[in-house]
Amino acid sequence: MAAASALVFASGSFAHADETAFLKSIAGSWNGEGTVKVRANSPTINVTCQFTSDTTPQSLSLGGKCTSLAIFSRNISADLKATGSQYAGSYVGAGTGTAGLDGQRDGDTINLGITWAKEVNGDRRAQMTIEKVGDSGMRLTTVDTDPKTGESIVTSRIDLRRG
Numbered sequence: 001m002a003a004a005s006a007l008v009f010a011s012g013s014f015a016h017a018d019e020t021a022f023l024k025s026i027a028g029s030w031n032g033e034g035t036v037k038v039r040a041n042s043p044t045i046n047v048t049c050q051f052t053s054d055t056t057p058q059s060l061s062l063g064g065k066c067t068s069l070a071i072f073s074r075n076i077s078a079d080l081k082a083t084g085s086q087y088a089g090s091y092v093g094a095g096t097g098t099a100g101l102d103g104q105r106d107g108d109t110i111n112l113g114i115t116w117a118k119e120v121n122g123d124r125r126a127q128m129t130i131e132k133v134g135d136s137g138m139r140l141t142t143v144d145t146d147p148k149t150g151e152s153i154v155t156s157r158i159d160l161r162r163g
Contacts, residue, residue, distance in 0.1 A: 019082045020057040022105065026132055027055040034158030036066065036074075038095070040121040040146045045072050049158050053138075058082050060089075060110075062130070066158065078130070080110070085110065091128065095122055101128065108132040114142070122147030126155070136162045 030051040035044045051064030054106050063077040076093035080101060087110055091099045097117030104111060114126040126144040142156040 018104070020083065022108075022132070023052075023055040023057065023060055023082065026060070026130075026138055027053050029053075029063070029163045030138055030160035031163035032158055032160035034066070034140075034156065035154075036068075036158075037153070037155045038072070040144060040153055040155070041148070047072060047158070049076075049160065050163070051160060060130075061089075078128075079106065080112075096120055121145060121155075133159075 003118045012120045015069055016151065030053060031049070033048050035138040036047050037044050045068045047068045049064040051062055051065040054061045058081060060078070060080045060082070062079075063075075065073065065075050067073045069117040074093060074095070078089065078091045078093075078101065080087045080089035082105075085105045087101065087105065090163055091101050091114060096118060099117055100110045100115040102115075103113055109129050112128045112130070116124045116126065116129050118124070120126065121144045123145065126142055128143075129139070129141045131141070137158045140156065140160070142152060142159045143152050144155045145151070
């Protein structure tokens with residue numbers, strides 16, 4: 001019994017250490033480009049983005065702005081708390097209010113379910129990934145369901161580099 005308790009305790013410590021190192025690796029200033037679809041039936045817009053990622057051993061605060069000439073400009077933020085490899089928090093960026101985020105990290109990717117504040121593309125659910133790409137890259141992707149076809153569609157994909 002003591003050995004099992006020690007193993008559980010040690011596993012939790014390693015998981016915490018893993019999250020601390022992972023979160024620290026995505027801290028800093030980020031710049032990049034990508035695409036955004038404001039809604040499933042809208043055209044794809046090319047954007048340039050700047051973000052800052054602040055981290056602690058148990059949290060991530062990502063904030064910035066994406067713009068496309070005079071067509072599109074949006075402030076975007078995600079605030080997450082980590083408990084082991086589980087993440088929960090909030091997201092602002094879809095123009096519908098503060099959305100809930102909940103998910104877990106798998107390798108270099110945090111996979112999150114989004115619960116929108118209001119209906120977006122016919123429902124209140126979507127997925128987001130925050131992916132570390134190599135030593136100096138990060139990719140933010142949002143996937144939703146097209147209400148007409150039921151197919152998954154990428155509604156935003158932003159590739160960032162340390163800046």
